[in-house]
Every structure is written in structure tokens, then in C-alpha cells.
Amino acid sequence: MSTMTREETEALIQEVLEVYPEKVRKDREKHLTVIDQDVAESKKCITSNRKSLPGVMTVRGCAYAGSKGVVWGPIKDMVHISHGPVGCGQYSRAGRRNYYVGATGINTFGTMNFTSDFQEKDIVFGGDKKLAKIMTEIEQLFPLNKGITVQSECPIGLIGDDIEAVAKKTIAEIKKPVVPVRCEGFRGVSQSLGHHIANDSIRDWVLDARDKTSFNGTPYDVTVIGDYNVGGDAWASRTLLEEMGLRVIAQWSGDGTLAEIENTPKAKLNLIHCYRSMNYISRHMEEKYNIPWMEYNFFGPTKIAESLRKIAAFFDDNIKANAERVIEKYTAEYEAVIAKYRPRLEGKRVMLYVGGLRPRHIIGAYEDLGMEVVGTGYEFAHNDDYDRTIAEMGNTTLIYDDITGYEFEEFVKKVKPDLIGSGIKEKYIFQKMGIPFRQMHSWDYSGPYHGYDGFAIFARDMDMTLNNPCWKKIRAPWLDGPSATAGAAA
Amino acid sequence: MPNVMIRAKPDGILLFYIAKKDLEEQIAHVERDTDAEWGGEVELTGGSRYYIDPISPRPSFPTTLRFKRV
Numbered sequence: 001m002s003t004m005t006r007e008e009t010e011a012l013i014q015e016v017l018e019v020y021p022e023k024v025r026k027d028r029e030k031h032l033t034v035i036d037q038d039v040a041e042s043k044k045c046i047t048s049n050r051k052s053l054p055g056v057m058t059v060r061g062c063a064y065a066g067s068k069g070v071v072w073g074p075i076k077d078m079v080h081i082s083h084g085p086v087g088c089g090q091y092s093r094a095g096r097r098n099y100y101v102g103a104t105g106i107n108t109f110g111t112m113n114f115t116s117d118f119q120e121k122d123i124v125f126g127g128d129k130k131l132a133k134i135m136t137e138i139e140q141l142f143p144l145n146k147g148i149t150v151q152s153e154c155p156i157g158l159i160g161d162d163i164e165a166v167a168k169k170t171i172a173e174i175k176k177p178v179v180p181v182r183c184e185g186f187r188g189v190s191q192s193l194g195h196h197i198a199n200d201s202i203r204d205w206v207l208d209a210r211d212k213t214s215f216n217g218t219p220y221d222v223t224v225i226g227d228y229n230v231g232g233d234a235w236a237s238r239t240l241l242e243e244m245g246l247r248v249i250a251q252w253s254g255d256g257t258l259a260e261i262e263n264t265p266k267a268k269l270n271l272i273h274c275y276r277s278m279n280y281i282s283r284h285m286e287e288k289y290n291i292p293w294m295e296y297n298f299f300g301p302t303k304i305a306e307s308l309r310k311i312a313a314f315f316d317d318n319i320k321a322n323a324e325r326v327i328e329k330y331t332a333e334y335e336a337v338i339a340k341y342r343p344r345l346e347g348k349r350v351m352l353y354v355g356g357l358r359p360r361h362i363i364g365a366y367e368d369l370g371m372e373v374v375g376t377g378y379e380f381a382h383n384d385d386y387d388r389t390i391a392e393m394g395n396t397t398l399i400y401d402d403i404t405g406y407e408f409e410e411f412v413k414k415v416k417p418d419l420i421g422s423g424i425k426e427k428y429i430f431q432k433m434g435i436p437f438r439q440m441h442s443w444d445y446s447g448p449y450h451g452y453d454g455f456a457i458f459a460r461d462m463d464m465t466l467n468n469p470c471w472k473k474i475r476a477p478w479l480d481g482p483s484a485t486a487g488a489a490a
Numbered sequence: 491m492p493n494v495m496i497r498a499k500p501d502g503i504l505l506f507y508i509a510k511k512d513l514e515e516q517i518a519h520v521e522r523d524t525d526a527e528w529g530g531e532v533e534l535t536g537g538s539r540y541y542i543d544p545i546s547p548r549p550s551f552p553t554t555l556r557f558k559r560v
């Protein structure tokens with residue numbers, strides 16, 4: 001199917017909405033739209049960050065997932081306790097593939113699951129004593145930990161435990177930072193509030209720890225914020241910045257450490273990749289420490305070059321020249337990648353439905369390969385994300401916010417994209433429908449996709465998925481009519 | 491009376507950001523905007539208006555201020 005016109009896309013939205021009861025239809029209508037570049041403010045055409053409706057399938061997570069899974073979890077030298085029942089932590093354990101270096105269980109704890117494993121009696125009598133005890137135990141068993149965070153699960157808020165008091169007592173006892181995080185899953189409408197709560201807890205409990213200690217700084221100190229090192233993404237980004245002559249003094253939070261977090265206020269510039277999950281802390285640092293922040297995009301050579309130049313513009317001519325040199329250095333490499341894969345992928349149409357930054361950031365990488373993103377949407381974006389998205393998209397692109405399982409399937413049936421990029425919950429539905437699918441949260445166990453190195457892997461993966469011969473075998477041969485079977489038998 | 495963080499974009503245009511409402515909008519017009527004072531009625535590009543008693547001297551941005559809805 002060729003590209004749809006605005007009218008067709010609008011008609012499609014109406015068609016999909018038809019099955020809903022009146023009230024639901026009215027509500028869902030506000031979350032689906034067609035991009036109109038003339039509308040500069042997204043709130044005129046799309047509503048976001050609202051509670052999902054009961055009864056529909058949503059793929060959102062909870063505030064605990066936003067704090068433990070996204071923001072705090074990757075900080076590798078701290079122990080993050082999933083405080084509450086065992087399931088929340090165990091079922092999400094190591095699922096995000098935040099790579100890190102270190103000896104797990106000795107000085108790093110990223111893939112381990114620490115939990116207070118609440119039982120009935122903890123709910124009835126409160127879990128504060130248990131929490132204090134676990135933290136003492138953790139300190140004995142893992143003395144090389146640099147600190148502990150308490151990631152509250154739903155029951156903690158419900159039974160009204162005072163984790164702040166326990167944290168303060170434990171700080172005095174173990175003489176290390178202990179951060180209580182009030183990220184109970186029921187707060188807010190999605191994981192997005194968890195990001196915010198986690199940012200605030202970093203601000204209140206950690207960030208100013210080294211304000212008075214000296215730091216051997218350089219004028220080229222930058223930080224990478226909102227890169228969770230999924231499949232090594234942050235490493236692929238970091239090399240580019242270092243080749244440019246900048247010094248990356250902190251990674252938030254993929255492969256990050258507590259010391260890096262504490263040193264961040266000494267940076268000259270904060271570079272933000274995932275705006276959604278870490279803009280809060282960047283805004284805070286700008287206000288308190290006067291550190292400017294900048295959003296950048298390291299997906300695909302066009303955006304990388306653009307971002308490198310934008311970053312370099314903050315620094316002296318030397319860095320600017322270096323940026324050009326870096327771009328030039330990789331030109332042959334990425335041109336070869338494009339030459340190899342573009343002919344195989346040209347003109348293919350993609351639908352995306354991901355989380356914080358990827359629905360808009362990856363578009364450039366697809367375009368570099370000659371592919372077109374015909375629909376995109378976020379699980380938990382806010383208006384400011386959609387403001388940023390409109391600028392990136394073509395005029396008739398379909399946009400969906402917190403799409404329901406039903407709507408997504410219907411859109412796919414009608415739009416017939418050649419590739420879908422979304423998460424594990426959507427993967428098998430669409431693969432069974434015979435549509436090539438890539439997980440764009442975990443890079444489908446591949447990666448990195450950031451940087452020039454990542455682009456090569458991205459292009460290979462897209463080709464591998466899209467042009468895989470298996471998609472032709474999805475349909476049972478006898479469904480193709482007698483002639484097909486006869487032909488095969490002969 | 492929302493708490494608003496005002497920050498300047500690189501091109502000098504001021505952004506009006508309310509975290510609670512995840513509203514980030516450009517400021518179209520400020521009633522009094524001189525080196526000596528800043529404030530009064532503030533109009534956003536979307537048309538909504540807020541008020542703050544003029545502050546003197548002009549604060550350096552970014553900063554968090556309390557505004558009233560007009």
C-alpha cells in the first residue's frame with residue numbers, strides 16, 4: 001500500500017474507534033491523530049499523560065518500573081532493594097540489558113535482584129524492621145557496595161511504612177548513602193512519574209554530596225544523561241564524544257556509578273539523550289549549578305553529525321574542528337553501510353511504538369536507510385515530547401498515544417507496514433500476523449544502536465529481520481489455493 | 491499559584507515550564523522586561539496568561555518563580 005493521504009488516515013482512526021462505546025471513543029479519540037506540521041503545539045491535536053482506560057490493553061509500566069527499572073537500576077555499584085513483595089523485582093530482573101563492567105556480586109550489582117520479599121506479617125505489622133535488617137545484611141555480605149536505594153513497591157505506600165526514617169538510621173549505621181524512593185507503582189499514570197520521582201530523589205539525597213569537595217575539572221567536562229547503555233549504547237556514544245576531545249565525567253545511568261552521579265554538578269555541559277526520563281534533573285542542575293543542558297540524538301549518521309556539531313558549538317574552535325574530523329573519519333564506514341543495506345530496505349514502511357525518546361529519535365536512522373516511518377507513538381510521553389515529535393515527522397504520519405492492543409492491531413492491519421518496532425508484549429502478535437518485527441526497547445537482544453558503530457548493527461538487524469525468508473512461510477501453503485500446492489508437489 | 495521554572499533558550503526566547511502540568515511553552519510577551527525589573531503579566535504563545543509581581547533587578551534565568559493564573 002502506498003502512503004496514505006490525510007483524509008484516509010483520519011478515516012482510519014474513525015473506523016478503528018467505531019467499536020468502542022461512546023464514552024471510550026471520545027476519550028481515545030484525543031490520543032490518536034494525524035500530524036499536521038502547521039500545528040506547532042501538540043496539545044492542540046493530541047492528549048497525553050492521562051490515565052489508561054479500564055478494560056483496554058495498555059503496555060505501560062508502573063512508577064516502580066520507571067524508578068527501579070530505568071533511572072536507578074543501572075547505577076551499578078549501588079544495591080537497589082525492591083522493597084515489597086518479591087515479584088515486581090524478580091519478573092523484571094535484568095530485563096533491560098543495561099550493560100556494565102564489573103564483577104557482579106562483588107563490586108557491581110546490576111543484574112542481581114535484592115528484595116525484602118514481603119509476607120503477610122510484614123503487611124500487617126509493617127516492614128520497617130525487616131528493611132533495616134536487610135540493609136545491615138547487605139552491608140555485611142556485599143561490603144563493596146557504595147550505597148543502597150530503597151525502591152518502594154505498591155504495598156509500602158499502602159501500609160504507610162516510614163522508609164525515610166529507616167534510611168536515615170541506616171545512613172548513620174553504615175556510613176554510606178541510603179536513598180528511600182517513594183516510587184510505589186500506583187502513583188501516577190505510567191512509569192513516567194517514576195522517572196520524575198527518581199530524579200527528585202537523586203536531587204534530594206545524592207546530587208549535592210560533593211558540592212564542597214574539590215574536583216580536578218577541565219573545560220571539556222560533559223556528562224551523558226539519559227543513556228541507559230542498553231546493549232552498550234552509552235559506550236558507543238561515549239567514544240564519539242571522547243574522540244571529539246571532550247571528557248565524559250558521568251554516565252546517567254547506564255554503566256554509571258554513584259561517584260559519577262555525585263560529580264555531575266562539576267560538568268560544563270549536560271548532554272541529554274532521553275529527555276523524558278531525565279529532563280527534571282537537568283533542569284534542576286541548570287538552575288542550581290548553572291550547567292546548560294542540550295538534547296542530542298545519536299541514531300543514524302545524519303542525526304549524529306547534526307548532534308556532534310551542535311555539541312561542539314558549545315566549545316572552542318579546536319573542538320569544533322575535532323567534531324568535523326570525527327564525522328569525516330566515520331564517513332567511509334557509514335557510507336558503506338548505507339550502500340550495502342539501503343538498496344535492500346529502500347521504501348520500506350515502519351510503524352513504531354516505544355517509550356521515552358525512541359519514537360522520534362530513531363526516525364533519522366530509518367530515513368538514512370531510505371525507510372519511512374508511517375506511524376509512531378509513545379507509551380508514556382507528555383505534551384513536550386509530542387511537541388518535539390511533530391518537527392521530526394512527515395505531514396500525514398499517524399500518531400498514537402498510549403495505544404491499546406486492539407487499536408494497534410487494527411492500525412497495522414490497515415496501514416500494512418513492512419516492519420514494526422515495539423516491545424516484547426507486541427512482538428509475537430505481529431510476528432504471528434506475518435509482519436517483520438523488531439523489539440525497540442531491548443534492541444531484540446542486539447545492539448548497540450547508538451553512534452556510528454551502532455548504526456552498522458542497526459542496519460544489519462533491520463535487513464536481517466525484514467528480508468528474512470521466514471515471512472514467506474507464515475501462511476500455510478494450502479491456503480494459497482490448489483494451484484500453489486500443485487505447483488509445490490510437482 | 492503554580493511553581494514555574496523560567497529558562498532561556500539559546501536564542502534568548504524564554505520558556506515557561508510547569509513540571510506538574512508538563513507544560514513547556516514559550517513566553518510571547520512580558521509586561522515589564524527591562525534590566526531594572528521583570529514581571530507583571532506574562533503571555534504565553536498558546537494564549538494563556540500568568541501574573542507575577544515585578545522583580546527587580548531582572549533575575550538571571552533559569553530560576554523558579556511562583557506565578558498566579560490570570
Ligand code: SF4
Binds near residue numbers: 064065088154155184
Ligand atoms: S504496580 Fe505495584 S505491584 Fe505492580 S509491579 Fe509496580 S510496584 Fe509492583
